[in-house]
Amino acid sequence: MATPAETAAMQRALVLAAESVGTSNPNPPVGAVVLSADGEIVGEGRTQHVGGPHAEVMALRAAGQSAVGGTLVATLEPCRHIGRTGPCTEAIEGAGVRRVVFAVGDPNGDAAGGAEDLRGRGIDVESGLLADDAAVTLAPWLTAVRRRRPHVTWKFAATLDGRTAAPDGTSRWITGADARRDVHRLRAASDAVVVGIGTVLADDPQLTVRDTSTVRQPLRVVVDGSARTPLSARILDDAAPTLVVVGTDAEPDRVKALRSTPADVVELSRRGQRVDLGALLAELFEREALLLLLEGGATLAGSFVRDRLVDRVVGYYAPALLGAGPPVLGSAGVTTIGEAVRLEVDTVTQVGADVRIDAVLSREGR
Numbered sequence: 001m002a003t004p005a006e007t008a009a010m011q012r013a014l015v016l017a018a019e020s021v022g023t024s025n026p027n028p029p030v031g032a033v034v035l036s037a038d039g040e041i042v043g044e045g046r047t048q049h050v051g052g053p054h055a056e057v058m059a060l061r062a063a064g065q066s067a068v069g070g071t072l073v074a075t076l077e078p079c080r081h082i083g084r085t086g087p088c089t090e091a092i093e094g095a096g097v098r099r100v101v102f103a104v105g106d107p108n109g110d111a112a113g114g115a116e117d118l119r120g121r122g123i124d125v126e127s128g129l130l131a132d133d134a135a136v137t138l139a140p141w142l143t144a145v146r147r148r149r150p151h152v153t154w155k156f157a158a159t160l161d162g163r164t165a166a167p168d169g170t171s172r173w174i175t176g177a178d179a180r181r182d183v184h185r186l187r188a189a190s191d192a193v194v195v196g197i198g199t200v201l202a203d204d205p206q207l208t209v210r211d212t213s214t215v216r217q218p219l220r221v222v223v224d225g226s227a228r229t230p231l232s233a234r235i236l237d238d239a240a241p242t243l244v245v246v247g248t249d250a251e252p253d254r255v256k257a258l259r260s261t262p263a264d265v266v267e268l269s270r271r272g273q274r275v276d277l278g279a280l281l282a283e284l285f286e287r288e289a290l291l292l293l294l295e296g297g298a299t300l301a302g303s304f305v306r307d308r309l310v311d312r313v314v315g316y317y318a319p320a321l322l323g324a325g326p327p328v329l330g331s332a333g334v335t336t337i338g339e340a341v342r343l344e345v346d347t348v349t350q351v352g353a354d355v356r357i358d359a360v361l362s363r364e365g366r
């Protein structure tokens, strides 16, 4: 049974975990707190950038000798594997910690089993404290690890009547500067940003993080079955890494030309007419892209929704009406109202003059 001091420490660890969202990838955003033997907070830590120490190690370092006989409180089960950093369980034992309290169990095949490992080292372990709260911050990472594919957020901007462009094709700008800056924050928190070739041909987007601080640029991905990406496309510049995903049947000369650019090119099989999205996500997971931002357009987003590969939707709605023009979502395989893909609204926020709606696919929608 957790003590009041441990519960308070877990609440502090949750704040630390939230602070590392978007900068810890592909590691999970974790917070950790060390309590001394008499229950005082003597160390705090959050997951550092890739290759850096885990939250537990940061907190133990901060605590130093004060950790001896104390308790480590963490939002995720400490790992027991040697990845880029050493196992946390070893560091915990080495620091002389007597007890570990964590919120959520680690589903990651390599890292899981930390609790068992700690018990084997003679350390008292308790799990599940404030687990529901911790799972909120960890949700995208948990989804990716459990499903062995990236967590997918589909983001779009539309008028209140669900249009993304006027009938003449003009679309800049539907939403205001505040919403556009918000999108850059979404990008900064993602490992990869994905668009279809239709969007590259229509808008020539650069897809980099601008107007906000970032620890790295996410991988830019264009799904381009027939290798139609123009060699002059901005997505092929060297401002960020790029992956062009072409079909295995794409014209070899075009593929060769794309390979001469700074971009990485990968050939994937098609399912029907289109690049196989399951294969695409498997490829991105292999590349440690766990958090994916799907930026459209409507055709590619329709395929993702049809295949139930969208986990979260972030819609920016501008208070404007167009009445005609392309819709925000292409065919998603829905033919009758009973097949509608149902969502649960998470938050509704006003961003400048626009409204941002965050929603997750309801259980029935999966």
Ligand code: NAP
Pocket: 155, 156, 157, 158, 164, 165, 171, 174, 195, 196, 197, 198, 199, 200, 202, 203, 223, 224, 225, 226, 227, 228, 273, 274, 275, 276, 277, 295, 296, 297, 298, 299, 300, 301, 303, 304, 330
């Ligand atoms: P798109 O969705 O960006 O790209 C569609 C193309 O992607 C397909 O034609 C197909 O070309 C390729 N593709 C490869 N695999 C696919 C798969 N599994 N499923 C679907 N497509 C696949 O193009 P779009 O629908 O024409 O949208 C472009 C328009 O959307 C632009 O006008 C842009 O301004 C707008 N847009 C709006 C927003 C917004 O939030 N308002 C965001 C992005 C884009 P291949 O067969 O050649 O592979």
